[in-house]
Amino acid sequence: MNTMNNSVEIKNLDLQFGAVKVLQDLNLDIGKGEFLVLLGSSGCGKSTLLNCIAGLLDVTAGQIHINDTNVTWTEPSERGIGMVFQSYALYPQMTVEGNLSFGLKNAKLPKAEIAKRVKHASEILQIEPLLKRKPAALSGGQRQRVAIGRALVRDVDVFLFDEPLSNLDAKLRADLRVEIKRLHQRLENTMIYVTHDQIEAMTLADRIAIMRGGQIMQLGSPDDIYGRPVNKYVAGFIGSPSMNFFDGAIKGGAFTTGDLTIPLTGYDFASGGAVDGPATLGIRPEHVVTGELVDNAPVKVDVGVELIEPTGSDKLIDCQVAGRHFRVRMDGQADVAVGQKLRIGFDPGRASLFDAATEERL
Amino acid sequence: MADASTNALSGPQGPKPRKMLSRRNIFLYGTLFVITVYYALPLYVMIVTSLKGMPEIRLGNVFSPPVEVTFQPWVKAWSEACTGLTCNGLSTGFWNSVQITIPSVILSIMIASVNGYALANWKFKGADIFFTILIFGAFIPYQVMLYPIVIILREIGLYGSLGGLVLVHTIFGMPILTLLFRNYFTSLPEELFKAARVDGAGFWGIYFRIMVPMSLPIFTVAMILQVTGIWNDFLFGVVYTGPETYPMTVSLNNIVNSTQGVKEYNVNMAATLLTGLVPLLIYFVSGRLFVRGIAAGAVKG
Amino acid sequence: MATERPNQLFRNKSSKIAAIPMIVTALFVFVGGTIWTVVYSFTKSGLLPRLNWVGLDQYERLWATRKWLVAIENLVIYGICMLVLVFVIGFILAALIDQKIRFENTVRTIILYPYALSFVVTGLVWQWILNPEFGVESIVRAWGWESFSFDPLYNADIAIYGVLIAGLWQGSGLVMVLMLAGLRGIDQEVWKAARVDGIPTWKTYIFIVIPMMRPVFITTLVLVVTGIVKLYDLIVAQTGGGPGISTEVPAKYVYDMMFQANNLGQGFAASTMMLVTVALIVIPWAILEFGGSKNRG
Ligand SMILES: Nc1ncnc2c1ncn2[C@@H]1O[C@H](COP(=O)(O)OP(=O)(O)OP(=O)(O)O)[C@@H](O)[C@H]1O
Ligand SMILES: [Mg+2]
Numbered sequence: 036m037n038t039m040n041n042s043v044e045i046k047n048l049d050l051q052f053g054a055v056k057v058l059q060d061l062n063l064d065i066g067k068g069e070f071l072v073l074l075g076s077s078g079c080g081k082s083t084l085l086n087c088i089a090g091l092l093d094v095t096a097g098q099i100h101i102n103d104t105n106v107t108w109t110e111p112s113e114r115g116i117g118m119v120f121q122s123y124a125l126y127p128q129m130t131v132e133g134n135l136s137f138g139l140k141n142a143k144l145p146k147a148e149i150a151k152r153v154k155h156a157s158e159i160l161q162i163e164p165l166l167k168r169k170p171a172a173l174s175g176g177q178r179q180r181v182a183i184g185r186a187l188v189r190d191v192d193v194f195l196f197d198e199p200l201s202n203l204d205a206k207l208r209a210d211l212r213v214e215i216k217r218l219h220q221r222l223e224n225t226m227i228y229v230t231h232d233q234i235e236a237m238t239l240a241d242r243i244a245i246m247r248g249g250q251i252m253q254l255g256s257p258d259d260i261y262g263r264p265v266n267k268y269v270a271g272f273i274g275s276p277s278m279n280f281f282d283g284a285i286k287g288g289a290f291t292t293g294d295l296t297i298p299l300t301g302y303d304f305a306s307g308g309a310v311d312g313p314a315t316l317g318i319r320p321e322h323v324v325t326g327e328l329v330d331n332a333p334v335k336v337d338v339g340v341e342l343i344e345p346t347g348s349d350k351l352i353d354c355q356v357a358g359r360h361f362r363v364r365m366d367g368q369a370d371v372a373v374g375q376k377l378r379i380g381f382d383p384g385r386a387s388l389f390d391a392a393t394e395e396r397l
Numbered sequence: 398m399a400d401a402s403t404n405a406l407s408g409p410q411g412p413k414p415r416k417m418l419s420r421r422n423i424f425l426y427g428t429l430f431v432i433t434v435y436y437a438l439p440l441y442v443m444i445v446t447s448l449k450g451m452p453e454i455r456l457g458n459v460f461s462p463p464v465e466v467t468f469q470p471w472v473k474a475w476s477e478a479c480t481g482l483t484c485n486g487l488s489t490g491f492w493n494s495v496q497i498t499i500p501s502v503i504l505s506i507m508i509a510s511v512n513g514y515a516l517a518n519w520k521f522k523g524a525d526i527f528f529t530i531l532i533f534g535a536f537i538p539y540q541v542m543l544y545p546i547v548i549i550l551r552e553i554g555l556y557g558s559l560g561g562l563v564l565v566h567t568i569f570g571m572p573i574l575t576l577l578f579r580n581y582f583t584s585l586p587e588e589l590f591k592a593a594r595v596d597g598a599g600f601w602g603i604y605f606r607i608m609v610p611m612s613l614p615i616f617t618v619a620m621i622l623q624v625t626g627i628w629n630d631f632l633f634g635v636v637y638t639g640p641e642t643y644p645m646t647v648s649l650n651n652i653v654n655s656t657q658g659v660k661e662y663n664v665n666m667a668a669t670l671l672t673g674l675v676p677l678l679i680y681f682v683s684g685r686l687f688v689r690g691i692a693a694g695a696v697k698g
Numbered sequence: 699m700a701t702e703r704p705n706q707l708f709r710n711k712s713s714k715i716a717a718i719p720m721i722v723t724a725l726f727v728f729v730g731g732t733i734w735t736v737v738y739s740f741t742k743s744g745l746l747p748r749l750n751w752v753g754l755d756q757y758e759r760l761w762a763t764r765k766w767l768v769a770i771e772n773l774v775i776y777g778i779c780m781l782v783l784v785f786v787i788g789f790i791l792a793a794l795i796d797q798k799i800r801f802e803n804t805v806r807t808i809i810l811y812p813y814a815l816s817f818v819v820t821g822l823v824w825q826w827i828l829n830p831e832f833g834v835e836s837i838v839r840a841w842g843w844e845s846f847s848f849d850p851l852y853n854a855d856i857a858i859y860g861v862l863i864a865g866l867w868q869g870s871g872l873v874m875v876l877m878l879a880g881l882r883g884i885d886q887e888v889w890k891a892a893r894v895d896g897i898p899t900w901k902t903y904i905f906i907v908i909p910m911m912r913p914v915f916i917t918t919l920v921l922v923v924t925g926i927v928k929l930y931d932l933i934v935a936q937t938g939g940g941p942g943i944s945t946e947v948p949a950k951y952v953y954d955m956m957f958q959a960n961n962l963g964q965g966f967a968a969s970t971m972m973l974v975t976v977a978l979i980v981i982p983w984a985i986l987e988f989g990g991s992k993n994r995g
Binding site (some may be wrong): 428429435455508511520524528530533536538542546628635636646650654666676679688 | 727731795814815825826836973980
């Protein structure tokens with residue numbers, strides 16, 4: 036088994052709290068220098084998985100390897116990880132400097148080395164002017180930087196982030212997101228990052244793991260996950276506004292729902308070809324075209340505009356297609372009005388088809 | 398990675414092996430065991446002593462369990478034990494305490510809840526000043542106010558009576574109870590109060606129809622706090638009542654520490670246990686609420 | 699703090715009426731009573747309060763009375779020991795219970811029940827347990843340690859420690875509960891961060907958790923100290939101030955002077971001294987606690 040390129044490997048991991056199974060037979064390999072995002076709705080076990088990797092929770096079964104060492108029974112501080120928490124978890128009675136150096140002092144590192152690392156980390160994070168302050172005297176963004184700094188000074192290969200930005204306001208979140216990305220490019224560490232914000236996930240990740248009910252639904256690049264969701268859950272979870280779904284059936288190479296028939300010629304079937312049977316078709320609102328572009332679209336439908344939600348950059352149009360609620364994303368400048376007739380079109384090649392029973396991608 | 402061989406993991410896996418009898422656990426549970434025994438012991442001693450006869454007590458020690466169980470000490474403690482002058486046992490004290498505790502609890506909670514409500518929802522100018530004084534009053538050693546209250550009670554003719562003691566308990570319960578109620582009422586959604594005002598309800602209407610029904614838990618906490626506090630009081634009892642009106646704690650002390658006659662330890666312990674019974678019952682029955690009560694009483698907000 | 703509502707000057711009649719008991723108590727009993735006592739502490743009042751001024755005579759006599767000095771000494775010994783021990787014991791108990799132990803409720807219930815009992819009951823039980831003829835001393839001797847001697851209630855030199863044992867037994871449960879609440883209030887992620895940093899548990903407690911619990915510590919401190927100053931019932935029940943005057947305390951001195959020795963002036967002076975002691979503790983605390991919060995918000 037070639038494991039040389041993996042930084043973190045999780046093998047057959049189970050975790051139970053009493054009788055509640057939170058993680059079930061979970062396998063995950065994370066490459067060296069990879070930025071992996073764990074994404075999923077609340078309560079799906081993201082934090083639990085991260086805590087298992089950190090060694091803060093005792094696993095029920097399975098193994099965890101970090102840098103090719105089996106660390107399943109190793110103390111968190113000896114696993115070569117640094118962790119950043121949602122609530123920052125700074126030591127409130129210590130200065131920023133104290134926060135950064137406490138762990139190092141405790142590990143009996145030489146003074147000069149500690150000073151060097153603290154200096155280095157505070158330079159990277161631009162918190163040098165704050166070193167003498169206590170956490171209470173810092174803004175949320177500054178606190179989070181210090182929390183990152185505390186992981187940084189540990190000089191480790193693997194960084195774990197548990198929703199580090201979710202306590203910040205939207206603007207700050209966007210700024211720090213960019214900084215974390217820069218940090219990753221600069222340090223080239225492995226980073227495992229938990230979030231339930233899909234924008235964060237898409238922008239930061241090399242690969243995203245979508246979790247649900249303690250299992251990984253799909254593991255892949257952001258493009259993959261967005262473009263080729265493996266099942267209906269992932270398809271609906273990723274993308275905002277979310278995908279339009281039609282329940283119908285495949286018959287003779289075309290998808291039929293209500294009075295609408297969509298030829299599936301451009302569609303890349305996972306299993307090779309179309310099999311007749313009930314299915315669900317999903318189309319992202321942003322993959323629907325209007326205006327002149329409709330002429331080139333394989334599928335064209337006439338709809339009536341029922342509702343318009345302007346978001347500034349876009350306009351979301353609500354309408355009915357084949358008796359079903361349908362949303363279309365148009366340009367923010369588009370000239371539409373409620374009640375107006377609109378011709379829309381889309382390419383089945385960019386749609387997703389799911390088996391009606393298993394909800395797996397076809 | 399689909400082949401079966403990857404499923405066979407080698408090396409450490411699963412939970413870190415922990416011995417049930419790890420050194421940590423032995424230390425932890427050992428210490429806790431010793432501690433709980435230590436805390437439970439006096440209760441045990443009270444019970445066993447109160448069930449022994451005097452000859453048995455003279456032969457054994459305080460911890461030895463009774464060989465021959467007798468309830469005679471309990472009977473004697475209740476109705477015959479002497480306080481130096483009279484020999485009516487604890488029963489008089491018990492009924493006095495009941496007569497003191499019930500009205501004191503009701504009165505103090507009524508006054509303090511209305512007060513707290515006024516402070517939370519109908520603030521008037523200067524209310525905060527009085528409230529601050531009241532809270533600081535909670536810290537003034539009672540000794541400072543003992544005698545002035547004697548004078549006040551004498552003036553209104555309640556000195557030495559049960560009514561006088563009820564008044565004293567109402568006064569000294571006021572700071573903490575008012576704080577408790579004020580904080581609770583402030584934590585209720587303000588919209589409720591506003592909606593009721595819009596509907597035309599007045600001060601008392603809102604109090605009785607909205608605040609009281611919504612605040613049953615805090616009333617319970619206040620009740621537990623007051624019943625145990627008043628039942629356990631000794632100082633006010635001894636200062637403001639006379640031999641006929643002594644509360645149970647004072648009678649108990651007089652019985653046990655009376656210098657006359659032979660010391661009957663079993664009767665003494667039965668009497669002690671009898672006096673502790675009411676608060677103990679409340680404690681064991683109300684559990685969490687009791688803890689909330691003392692935490693509220695202690696943390697002051 | 700309550701949000702300020704528009705001032706309802708004329709509609710607040712009921713509210714003002716409802717507040718009368720509070721106003722009367724605050725002004726007449728707490729302020730009035732305190733001033734009254736302080737004023738009369740400068741008089742020669744004996745059986746009845748009288749305004750015959752003697753300046754600081756009562757205080758001079760007070761500080762020249764051996765019983766008062768013993769009382770103060772006892773209060774200092776009891777106070778310091780109680781304070782240190784109740785905090786150490788209370789905190790350790792809370793920390794032990796916080797280790798996700800089994801039977802947590804049982805243990806907590808047992809440790810706290812003494813707090814439900816009155817000081818009189820507490821004093822009497824411990825009087826009995828410490829009885830040298832039948833209690834601890836006799837048991838240890840029966841085990842074969844013939845010369846063992848532990849009779850705090852009969853030995854004037856250590857009598858106050860006998861009271862201390864009872865006081866600790868009664869009061870440490872409360873401190874435990876408060877400390878436990880404090881511990882439970884600490885962000886679990888801080889513990890996790892400390893573990894990732896490799897900080898041993900005891901160091902995490904001392905350098906991180908305890909400093910974070912400062913508010914709980916201060917509140918508990920104020921509570922324990924005011925409780926210590928009020929120490930009275932326990933003494934009366936357990937030792938009656940004896941043997942001799944070896945367990946006298948200020949609160950008992952005040953009572954004895956006022957209601958037994960018919961020396962009201964002495965009682966007033968002594969209680970004023972108690973007031974001063976409490977003020978020295980409570981006022982700085984109040985400034986820290988409430989003065990500080992005004993600046994913050
Ligand atoms: N100590 C515990 N005891 C029992 N159940 C727990 C415990 N901690 C977590 N759980 C359960 O495990 C599940 C996963 O929790 P986890 O904290 O990993 O969720 P999450 O994906 O991080 O969610 P969020 O996005 O809200 O942080 C939840 O259903 C939670 O209720
Ligand atoms: Mg989480």
